[in-house]
Amino acid sequence: MKSLITAFVFIGILVSCNSTDKSKNTTQKSSEIETSIDSTSNKVTKQLTESDELLPIMYRLMADMNQINEGIFIENYPMIDSAAYRIATHLKINPAQMQTIKKNLGEDIQEFVRIDMVVHDRAVSISEAAQQKKMSEILSQYDILQQSCVNCHNQFRSRLRGKLQ
Ligand code: HEC
Incomplete structure (x- = not known):
């Protein structure tokens, strides 16, 4: 009987240990996820790509813009080059969402596509300027690139808000 009680107590301890371990794990996991989103680690980067x-x-575009910015300050040209390359070759929006965008923007879809082309072209220019280590050229192209992001947002973001889920 004594040993039975001991066994129960023991199991009780095991169970409670187990449950604290589990909650520890979940907290750890969620904080890991937060950190990796914050630092845009490769794992998350790949997922988003x-x-x-x-x-x-x-969000991928934003992370790459931030990388270019960082590369500018620390004069890391390969960093600027590869981030600009990723912007220039960003994935196409899937056909279903593109359909929704077209439906909502009507004729203005042309302007939407045009601004996206500007983003693409400026990103290519930044990539080339980085390979030639031309900082002032990088800066002026980066400026135009950022304006293009904001330009599209100003014109279309509110018109598409909540429509793309
Ligand atoms: C051709 C149009 C277009 C261009 C160019 C564009 N965006 Fe966007 N962006 C959008 C739209 C539309 C949304 C809103 C989507 C939604 O709310 O579902 C958006 C949303 C975002 C968001 C999310 C903001 C939030 O409130 O959650 C970020 C970040 C972002 N864009 C970054 C960028 C960056 C960085 C660039 C330039 C490198 C860029 N975008 C260029 C159309 C564009």
Whole structure:
């Protein structure tokens, strides 16, 4: 009987240990996820790159803009080059979402596509300027690139808000 009680107590301890361990794990996991999103670690970066939905593409663009910015300050030309390359070759928005965008923008889809082309072309220019280590050229192209992001947002973001889920 004594040993039975001991066994129960023991199991009780095991069970409670187990449950604290579990909650520890979940907290650890969620904080890991937060950190990796914050630091745009490779794991998250890859995930976002593989998605062809508009919002993940946008967050990827933002992460790469930040990389270019960082590369400018620390004069890391390969960093600027590769981030600009990723912007220039960003995934196409998937056909279903593109359809929704077209439906909502009507004729203005042409302007939407045009601004996206500007983003593409400026990113290519930044990539080339980085390979030639031309800092002032990088800066002026970066400026135009950033204006293009904001230009599209100003014109179309509110018109598409909540329509692309
Ligand atoms: C051709 C149009 C277009 C261009 C160019 C564009 N975006 Fe966007 N972006 C959008 C739209 C539309 C949304 C809103 C999507 C939604 O709310 O579902 C958006 C949303 C975003 C968001 C999410 C903001 C939020 O409130 O959650 C970020 C970040 C972003 N864009 C970054 C960028 C960056 C960086 C660039 C330039 C390198 C860029 N975008 C260029 C159309 C564009």
